[in-house]
Amino acid sequence: MSGLLDLVGGTPLVSLRHSGVLAKLEYLNPGGSVKDRAALSMVLAAEASGALRPGGTIVEGTSGNTGLGLAQVAAARGYRMVCVLPDKTAVEKLDALRAYGAEVVLTPSALPKEHPDQVVAYAARIARETDGGWWADQYGNPANPAVHVRTTGPEIWEATEGRITHFVATIGTGGTISGTGRFLKEASDGRVQVIGADPVTSSYNGGDGSPFAIEAAGHYVHPQTVNDPWPDSYHRDVVDAVVAVPDRSSIEACRMLARTEGLLVGGSSGTAFAVARGVSGDCVVVLLPDSGRAYLSKYHSDTWCRRQGFLDGELSAFVADVVSVPVGTPVAEARRVLESSGQPALPVVLAGRTDRFPPAAGEVLALLTASQLTGSGTVGPAPAPPVGLGVGESVADALERLPDGGVAHLVRDGRLAGVVTRSALRAREHSVGL
Numbered sequence: 001m002s003g004l005l006d007l008v009g010g011t012p013l014v015s016l017r018h019s020g021v022l023a024k025l026e027y028l029n030p031g032g033s034v035k036d037r038a039a040l041s042m043v044l045a046a047e048a049s050g051a052l053r054p055g056g057t058i059v060e061g062t063s064g065n066t067g068l069g070l071a072q073v074a075a076a077r078g079y080r081m082v083c084v085l086p087d088k089t090a091v092e093k094l095d096a097l098r099a100y101g102a103e104v105v106l107t108p109s110a111l112p113k114e115h116p117d118q119v120v121a122y123a124a125r126i127a128r129e130t131d132g133g134w135w136a137d138q139y140g141n142p143a144n145p146a147v148h149v150r151t152t153g154p155e156i157w158e159a160t161e162g163r164i165t166h167f168v169a170t171i172g173t174g175g176t177i178s179g180t181g182r183f184l185k186e187a188s189d190g191r192v193q194v195i196g197a198d199p200v201t202s203s204y205n206g207g208d209g210s211p212f213a214i215e216a217a218g219h220y221v222h223p224q225t226v227n228d229p230w231p232d233s234y235h236r237d238v239v240d241a242v243v244a245v246p247d248r249s250s251i252e253a254c255r256m257l258a259r260t261e262g263l264l265v266g267g268s269s270g271t272a273f274a275v276a277r278g279v280s281g282d283c284v285v286v287l288l289p290d291s292g293r294a295y296l297s298k299y300h301s302d303t304w305c306r307r308q309g310f311l312d313g314e315l316s317a318f319v320a321d322v323v324s325v326p327v328g329t330p331v332a333e334a335r336r337v338l339e340s341s342g343q344p345a346l347p348v349v350l351a352g353r354t355d356r357f358p359p360a361a362g363e364v365l366a367l368l369t370a371s372q373l374t375g376s377g378t379v380g381p382a383p384a385p386p387v388g389l390g391v392g393e394s395v396a397d398a399l400e401r402l403p404d405g406g407v408a409h410l411v412r413d414g415r416l417a418g419v420v421t422r423s424a425l426r427a428r429e430h431s432v433g434l
């Protein structure tokens, strides 16, 4: 008879019907994700070193799955668990953590690394200030990549009888790709190609670090972060290429895996598969990190996809080039920009981004009309975030969400794609006889 934690790892590799790609199903770990491996490995190493003692408290800052893995180990081995998460984490993940008995601490999602309440810094602080506290530190803990050298890599090598030619995975902490990739490189004398799949704006592929829609993969950089080294758990030397994947492609691939392969997986699985299906090789293996159950209200929800503009719809007709100004722009200058743009309102966005990508919808902090651009001073965030309408929404739905006389910004692929007024929507409603 084995204990629960003996069930971590040993996940199946299945062949996908439409692409021939082999998928490693990490959602079949007992805690539901690849992170069970790192969580167990880090706890066992901390017990062995004496850093975590009986009755101690495990603390971690995480976007979810590492917390779940650690909460599972904590419950099974008798520790208290405190988990710090960004406040935008899917609510299903928070509830699951609480179900394991973990204490959940929420902190604002978009804080610079140097801020004391930033997820990782906050977790480290709680661990320091708690008697018997131990900070798991998945980004700096060598037991994270090491477990993939010991388990994930050998499992794939054996299951393919050494025939694997390409390995594709996303990069969050980098533990999975670094450890698995290192083992596969060594076992194959460098023959296996290790490919990272990365949300397009993530800095791992040279993106600008601005927000992306895929949870737990990629590297986000707050514009006020001064020093942002990549985590120690990411070993670039084993990765041959990092491929940028637009969020729309990740989400489309994730939804497709459910509908055409019967695999209900999360968004980062979509990112990885979007790359793997395009790789030509004799034996391509993709790692699918977690289940789609945690994202039924996100990637798998038509409503969410329409509102974030990952599905097209009636409002796609309003997509237009749009000019915006950063927070802190003098009002007089903002007014000049608005007047020469011909737009009904001017989006005010987070300062410090390049113009390589349109501003992320979540970084649109105000939407100002000419009548609001009077007086002196500078433009700043509105007290409440402005209304964003997804291109996938219907005109009728949009009218319901937009107050009389209102103006909204349009969202396509999670990013700013236009400015619309209630009267323009009404005009369209009449012109198409809705």
Ligand SMILES: Cc1ncc(COP(=O)(O)O)c(C=O)c1O
Binding pocket: 033, 035, 064, 065, 066, 170, 171, 172, 173, 174, 175, 176, 177, 215, 216, 217, 266, 268, 269, 289, 290
């Ligand atoms: C859903 C999901 N995808 C991808 C990753 C990235 O894995 P890693 O941190 O090993 O790079 C994680 C890690 O938390 C995850 O939870």
